[in-house]
Amino acid sequence: MNIYSLINTSTILADFEIDNKEELLHKMVDVLKEEVNDKQLEDIRDAVFEREKIMSTGVGKSLAIPHGKVESIEKNYASFAVLKEPIEYDSIDDQPVNMAFLLVGPAGENRLHIKLLSRISRLMNSTSFRETLSECKTADEIYDAFHKEEVKYFGN
Structure with a gap:
């Protein structure tokens, strides 16, 4: 599955101004409202915030990959944000975050979820x-940019 096929222009926050991690996570979930129903949206929000309580998803290199698995959804959903100004995120390298890729998937799809998280990590590991x-x-x-990079990195 291509990462760029999980996002679209309505789930991308470009040059986005936000004050803190909590607001960012809420907004990244909110942009999925056209993709899922109200209950699913709240289940997604709960899963993302619960996962964040376990351990910060700030993975370093100014990137966060918030994620979660949800019983009430049957496919993967994603949103992506590039922030106008970095925010504190409690990242593993203690650096602020200026990009975040949110991924949520069905609770029963562990292999695909891990595969997608790995693919996101590999793509986003490129400094250029x-x-x-x-x-x-x-x-x-x-x-x-995602489409071009993914085609370059992984092929079609």
Whole structure:
């Protein structure tokens, strides 16, 4: 499964201004409202915040990958944010975050969930790709950057 197929321009927050981690997570879940019903949206929110309580999803290199698994959904959903200014996120490297990729999937799909998290991590590990994303000012530019990078990195 391609990462760029999980996001679309309505689930990308470009040049986004936010004050803190909690607001960011709420907004990243909220942009999924067109994809899921109200109950699923709240289940997603609960899963993401519960996972964050266990351990911060700030993975270093100014990136967070909040994620969770949800009983009430049957497929994977994602959102992505590039922040105008970095925020404190309690990351493993103690550095603020300026990008976040949220991934939620069905509770029973452990293998696919881990595979997608791994793919996101590999893509986002590229310094040049993160620099490209940080220069993007619109959701369309970010989506195109993901598409190009994923095709370059993994092929079609």
